[in-house]
Amino acid sequence: MTVPVMRTGDRHLQALELPVVEAAEALVGCTITHGECSGVIVETEAYHEVEPACHAFVGLTARTETLFAAPGIAYVYRSYGVHALLNVVVEPEGVGAAVLIRALEPLTGAERMRERRGRDALTDLCSGPGKLTQALGISGDDDGADLVTGDRGITIVDDGTPPPSEPLVTPRIGITKAAEELWRFCVDGDPHLSRRVRR
């Protein structure tokens, strides 16, 4: 007999049905898996087509097409010509909105992550949006992957880790437009965050 996919909850599915800012908060605590490597989401940001920091602000183009896909699709793009950044598309098909996955707490496959990253420290494997895609072996080729069905081996699941009762909420990082929105959600004090925040 076949072994069913382990799935201890469906909070990730509920989160995908929410408006993007709420989805970003609700996805903290869910798990991203690719092959032997997995990690718990500890930091996210929300992006929506109505504000200029979002790539979808310019409308439906070759670059932004995936952003308008159905909830649960991966939008992966190349940042600064160097790094792949992973987003989870949310909101109904036709609306450009996604949650940027900015940091993970490594759960399994840390040794494989160390190989890919070329670094040893556990807190340097997935503590940034470009780092975590490198650690998990996710690239621009994975743009359009379905994270719910795992059609390309990358999945998002709810392994039972609860979301933080009091998440750290801050402005988004590294943007110049709509930089005042408090659309970044973190596990407060987690050592795997992309950076520390002044209090």
Add this chain to the structure above:
DNA sequence: CATGGGATTGACT
């Protein structure tokens, strides 16, 4: 068709 600008990271002063 030429140009400019990043949702970053790592190395270096």
Add this chain to the structure above:
DNA sequence: GTCAATCCCATGC
């Protein structure tokens, strides 16, 4: 703290 790497695409001439 500063700064280069590196490339796709949106924009403008």
